[in-house]
Amino acid sequence: MGTVTRIKTKTPSPYQITAIETDTHDTKTFRFELPADSTLDMLPGDFLYVHAMINGKAVKRPYTPSSVPNATGFFDLTVKRYETGVVSKYLHNQHIGDSVLISGPNPGGHWMDGMAKRVGFVAGGTGITPMISIIRWILAQRLDAELFLIYANKTNPDIIFRQEWARAMRDHPNFHCYHVLENPPADWREGTGRITTDSLRQHLPPPGPDTCIFLCGPPPMVDTLEAALKVLGYPEQTIILP
Ligand SMILES: Cc1cc2nc3c(=O)[nH]c(=O)nc-3n(C[C@H](O)[C@H](O)[C@H](O)COP(=O)(O)OP(=O)(O)OC[C@H]3O[C@@H](n4cnc5c(N)ncnc54)[C@H](O)[C@@H]3O)c2cc1C
Numbered sequence: 001m002g003t004v005t006r007i008k009t010k011t012p013s014p015y016q017i018t019a020i021e022t023d024t025h026d027t028k029t030f031r032f033e034l035p036a037d038s039t040l041d042m043l044p045g046d047f048l049y050v051h052a053m054i055n056g057k058a059v060k061r062p063y064t065p066s067s068v069p070n071a072t073g074f075f076d077l078t079v080k081r082y083e084t085g086v087v088s089k090y091l092h093n094q095h096i097g098d099s100v101l102i103s104g105p106n107p108g109g110h111w112m113d114g115m116a117k118r119v120g121f122v123a124g125g126t127g128i129t130p131m132i133s134i135i136r137w138i139l140a141q142r143l144d145a146e147l148f149l150i151y152a153n154k155t156n157p158d159i160i161f162r163q164e165w166a167r168a169m170r171d172h173p174n175f176h177c178y179h180v181l182e183n184p185p186a187d188w189r190e191g192t193g194r195i196t197t198d199s200l201r202q203h204l205p206p207p208g209p210d211t212c213i214f215l216c217g218p219p220p221m222v223d224t225l226e227a228a229l230k231v232l233g234y235p236e237q238t239i240i241l242p
Pocket of ligand 1: 047061062063064065077078079080081082083084085086087088089108126129130218242
């Protein structure tokens with residue numbers, strides 16, 4: 001196999017969109033082209049900046065690639081569109097063949113191989129993007145780790161990568177997933193409302209020397225659940241915020 005070039009840029013560089021997939025009613029995954037023998041120089045959980053000039057003003061927002069970090073020839077960004085959102089709307093207005101200015105990767109709270117044998121993931125909405133990158137990586141590398149995901153959304157149609165979660169549970173006995181919905185359908189059998197201290201206790205591995213917990217979602221959710229995790233006995237350094 002030839003040498004793989006690892007790409008990292010401080011200045012924004014143009015990347016062309018080669019595919020766009022609709023994930024949910026408001027979320028799309030954009031595939032960006034890299035040279036065939038190149039990959040992003042990142043660990044699972046690191047993030048990029050998307051740059052744009054909107055109404056004469058330079059803006060940038062962070063996005064965590066959802067693709068597996070050693071992918072060559074492409075990387076993916078999964079982006080939820082906010083009606084009043086500046087950059088998310090700009091991205092959703094792009095088409096295949098358009099180029100977008102992107103810089104990075106930049107280090108976020110990331111996964112490093114061997115850092116834990118029991119890994120919890122607590123995600124809300126698009127907070128799932130670093131998680132899927134880390135989970136895809138661990139499962140693809142067949143690393144010795146048991147994974148426990150708690151994923152909160154408003155409704156069933158808001159669940160991003162829904163089929164992949166079901167498939168991962170079928171194919172990988174070391175992957176466990178528990179969904180929590182604020183407004184569940186009538187026949188819903190998993191969590192309802194918000195993620196609570198009780199659901200953390202029941203669906204995450206207990207605190208221990210080989211355990212870490214990734215937590216990502218809207219800031220109020222992260223603040224509340226970080227405090228709840230500490231009360232449950234997870235040491236601060238084992239709670240990772242990508
Ligand atoms: C490290 C990091 C990684 C991220 N990765 C991703 C990712 O992979 N995919 C992704 O979709 N987003 C991700 N985000 C969020 C992203 O950076 C932007 O904040 C988001 O796309 C909104 O930007 P905007 O310019 O469209 O909205 P803005 O113009 O910044 O906000 C305008 C309005 O949009 C609404 N809004 C914006 N953000 C939120 C929110 N989080 N919850 C509720 N309402 C909101 C509010 O009404 C707000 O007033 C990440 C954030 C961080 C810090």
